[in-house]
Amino acid sequence: MKLINPNPFTTRPEIVGTFGVVTSTHWIATAVGMGILEKGGNAFDAAVATAFTLQVVEPHLCGPGGDVPLILNSVKRGKTEVICGQGSMPAGATIAHYKGLGLDLIPGTGLLPACVPGTFDAYMLLLRDYGTMRLGDVLAPAIGYYLNGHPLVERASATISTVAEQFRTHWQSSAAVFLPNNEVPKAATLFRNTAAGNTYARILKEAEAGGGGREAEIERARKVWSQGFVAAAIDKFCRTQEVMDVSGKRNRGLLTGDDLARWQATVEAPLTYDYGRYTVCKASTWTQGPVVLQQLALLKGFDLDGLDPTSADFIHLQIECLKLAYADREAFYGDPAFVDVPMKTLLSDAYNDDRRKLVDPARANLEQRPGKVDGYGGVVKLRRADSVRLGVASSGAGEPTVGRVGQTNGDTVHFDIVDRDGNMISATPSGGWLQSSPVIPELGFPLGTRGQMFWLEEGLPGSLAPGKRPRSTLTPTLCHRDGEPYMVWGSPGGDQQDQWVTQHFLRHVHCGLNLQECIDSPAWHSEHFPSSFWPRTARPGVLVLEGRVPKATVEELKKRGHEVEVNDDWSEGRLTAATRQDPWRKAAANARGMQGYAAGR
Template sequence: MGILERGGNAFDAGCAAAFTLQIVEPHLNGPGGDVPVILYDAKTEKPEVICGQGPAPAGATIEHYRSLGLDLVPGTGLLATCIPGAFDTWMVMLRDYGTMRVRDVLEAAIGYARNGYPLVERIPATIRTVEQLFREHWTSSAAVYLPGGKVPEPGDLFTNVKLAETYERVLRECEGGSREEEIERARKVWSQGFVAEAIDTYCRTQDVFDVTGTHHRGVLTGQDMATWQATIEAPIHYDYGRYRVFKPSTWSQGLACLQQLSLLKGFDLDKLDVTGPDFVHLIVEAAKLAFADRESFYGDPTFVDVPIETLLSDGYNAERRRLITDTASMELRPGSIAGKGGKVDARISSGKRVAVGATGAGEPTVGDIETFPSGNTRGDTVHFDIIDRWGNMVSSTPSGGWLQSSPIIPELGFCLGSRAQMFWLDESHPAALVPGKRPRSTLTPTLAYRDGAPYLAWGSPGGDQQDQWIPQMFLRHVHAGMNLQESIDAPAWHTEHFPGSFWPRTSRPGVVVLESRFPEATIAELKRRGHQVEVGGPWSEGRLTGARKEGNRLKAAANPRGMQGYAIGR
């Protein structure tokens, strides 16, 4: 908000927010992570996507991982690392859409890193889950996150001076000349200068303990860093009544949201109670079909010919829609498209998902078993939506580089990400590991037009749940007439029917986790229809935020769950 009040636009504000979130929520994102951005530029009057999902390094081959005795990419450590994409993404957005200089968008983050910020409750809780890992194996992380040898307490003032020094050095080496020249020098300092050199040395020399229980050296190199840049591309979209919904392409899971809308277009949702069993059942069953197609068809479109038009077509979805009956499906049923798709690996979990153990796994923060009996993830990443006075819009879901992803690189004060765990070590799979290929990310910000005009930016953290909670909010808003806050606050749910995107990639057929605020009659009827219902906490589902524009009036709403979401404006 400070950036906007100083005359910056939504893109300047997004950069500043993103860098600050790396500091104050290190359990949810970091400089070594990745990010998709979807935006509307009021000058060009068109939506665009900035892809900050770094690809697999040149040395990340299926043969290499198999030679190490692995059948999955580990969920933590250096083998799970893709090329970090966040920094270059924010510099590209600042250069092409913003108005401010590098210092303007970095100074708040540097201030918090050097002078301190009060810890939210989930940061110490996350550190506690990996405390022994830090003490016994990741000692560089212990040096930062166990100050004085202890797990910090909520509210403690916490600093990361080394990360502050990293960004201060970037400024020293880039400043001078025009705004654009500064930004280009900053990009080069990151991808070819001291940052890339430190990452290269660390990955070449350190054998890091990971979730497999053994030590592995990384494959990311300085050459990988030097040869990659964030790219600007067109979004994909689907028309749903008055609305056109935009998503990043199939290197994300965004198409799964659009497929759900295409399937649900055949039902009259206007007449349904959003807390009733029919509404929940139809959306759950549509999600099962869409995510089955995700497993079979989605991958980096530079490497995989994903049949997007067919997957969104009326004919294809009319056939798929016939599979939705009054009974819950227990099967993973991808569609059939000639010459397309791959084998689906539906690993079945032997029981309930469990909390993160001493070695860490998957998405970063997992609720304790007593509070979240389903093992429901809490947090996972960050999300923001911004609209400015000129009508520019930005929606982004920065993630990765979590404090529990891999050890802190001592010279830099941050760790690398673990997004490569989303690849499969199967050459026939559309999401197979290939050097230079982007993993099929769960990160999926959203934009929508209404009646041909830019209208809504929204999204959520939550891994595989993102494109379940995102359409739920949208459908409540569109069909039940709920405002944004009501659409976020309404009781929510998710299914775990399909294989998860994170290690160990298991599925729980038929499982639906609902907030306890649902009526007992709804829960009972869903069970009668065959859903494997688990009831979570009353405010345990979704991390949504949204901002909308109607004429000259701006509105926003934020998730009350976890008390970390905010909607502000003036």
């Protein structure tokens, strides 16, 4: 195989060591995770501490009220597993209720799109069953940064600026936290959220008060969250507050204390696909993760070895295959507890041999083309961007994503960890964004808005139902190589996540690039398919390229019929990645956004 390196240099070295590596979208979180490893914790202890710290230092990208899928491989258990930290919709969240409010989509802001917050219980399950440390050990860094402060990143300051008037006018509880002295906090200034810090400190105090061992302490913390003062504050806020959202009206929430008490994080097997020497593992169809597996099932029929990863051929083939995979996402994916998704067929050779014939190597297709599987979905709902009128108070709607829509937007967060024993974990926490829902005063943080991903009509895999999980865009990845756990990786970025995840994998596997070279390579994304977030629009044929993609490639892609838009040079994705190949542990992080770092030794 001819090795192609489009980067004569990289932004930073690939981290290599034997002790362990941590990589995340914020340097403080990476340092916290590495500190846990240095204190004798394993990858899962480090993951919990890293995750809680990311809630503090990137509050515009994730928060305690959000959601998380985690994928991991435990040496002790000897298998790859997924932890679902995606909460379900409230019992009162029926299509009839939203229709009765005059809505045709679930709003992207406010209280109506709130699911049960899933992060805390997922992290407690991870700590209890896979970790080794006490609750106080992994919560202490986050509590410290909440109470003592941290340097506010530029994008958090910019995000607060975009919603400052909305906070002052409609969400005064958010203004109280994020507009100290009624001013937008400047980047790099010391920022505190004492209310959220006190919430976690109280959870810890109540968990430790009952005595007993580590597991008893963790179980009490879970109960404090789901049945104690946290649940009570959420219940009261949703019952008593009418909150302005993108519908232009004030609406009360549906989430109750009973909803929180009934929900717990779960462990499940991943979906997998064999691609040469690799087995790629993703969460099930309550995420968009299987679109990576479907892309690989299609791309397996093309010879990618030796292609320049910035060439028109490489980009065109990936884009045309992802269009087919994402069309299937829209047509078939949904919570497998509610929807029978034909994944065996969607990943079969026969299905993909047939679908692959739709890929024209010389021409971009501008249609939505889901596959046909007897007895299953096959419908793609399409709302064109130019046909949608945005509602009032739309700031903060949808999932914040990297890309062409401006520098004030963020995305989500991600981390990957491998310890000296070979334990591996990848996670993409998100939701509970400061800009999307008002702060609950007693808790210091807002709820999530993931419910906006449901459709308000019957008969679709993504149709709303009480107790159902939305089909999340959050999608960490783990793969095996030659039968051994090998790599964990992922990126923030909404619908684009599994585009950048696939690009990273292809560059590594077919072009021979190391982790940092893969991340630093010029990247791209398609906006061809319906967005997962309010107002659920699509831009058929649109292909957004980083400015570093060669001009000859840009011109050739235009000739092939892509609606090409050229973005800034460093604007696509925030990938991080780590590998285990004994005795080595390797990691890399993205320089885009000036926040992500990898560490290890």
